[in-house]
Amino acid sequence: MVDSAPLLTALDRAGYRLTDARRAVVQLIVDQPRHFSAAELFAAARAQRTGIGRATVFRTLEVLSELGQVERLDLPSGKHAYIACEPSHHHHVICSRCGRTAEVADAGLRRLVRDVVRQTGFRVDDHRLELFGLCSACVASTSVPIDRPI
Ligand SMILES: [Zn+2]
Ligand SMILES: [Zn+2]
Ligand SMILES: [Zn+2]
Numbered sequence: 017m018v019d020s021a022p023l024l025t026a027l028d029r030a031g032y033r034l035t036d037a038r039r040a041v042v043q044l045i046v047d048q049p050r051h052f053s054a055a056e057l058f059a060a061a062r063a064q065r066t067g068i069g070r071a072t073v074f075r076t077l078e079v080l081s082e083l084g085q086v087e088r089l090d091l092p093s094g095k096h097a098y099i100a101c102e103p104s105h106h107h108h109v110i111c112s113r114c115g116r117t118a119e120v121a122d123a124g125l126r127r128l129v130r131d132v133v134r135q136t137g138f139r140v141d142d143h144r145l146e147l148f149g150l151c152s153a154c155v156a157s158t159s160v161p162i163d164r165p166i
Pocket of ligand 3: 105106107121122125143145
């Protein structure tokens, strides 16, 4: 569960007035249990009868994404989704069926980056890694074994 305070602070620092509507959008974002699209966030706002306009939802999400408070995930389908998560560097493992995500640390990746630097002579400044599959709940509801490597 992500705290709304850092998102509100980031908006405030960037000069966005913390209106009731923006606060409500932030609350909606941190309440999402799974990754979501802008359209899905707006649908959630409507379902809660918040009365927040589509433009406010979309724009607040976009600003928070630009501010690095909400991460944009590129899904294998070519679509993208958003998720609020810890600001520290991490990666996501994402369920392709239900959209549940988990955060994972760099683990063995540092060594891989070192090898890439050695092999290519590049200075590597950043990287992204997203892993896709089925979460344990979705695995349990299918006959696909969880330990089968891709
Ligand atoms: Zn994240
Ligand atoms: Zn799942
Ligand atoms: Zn990393």
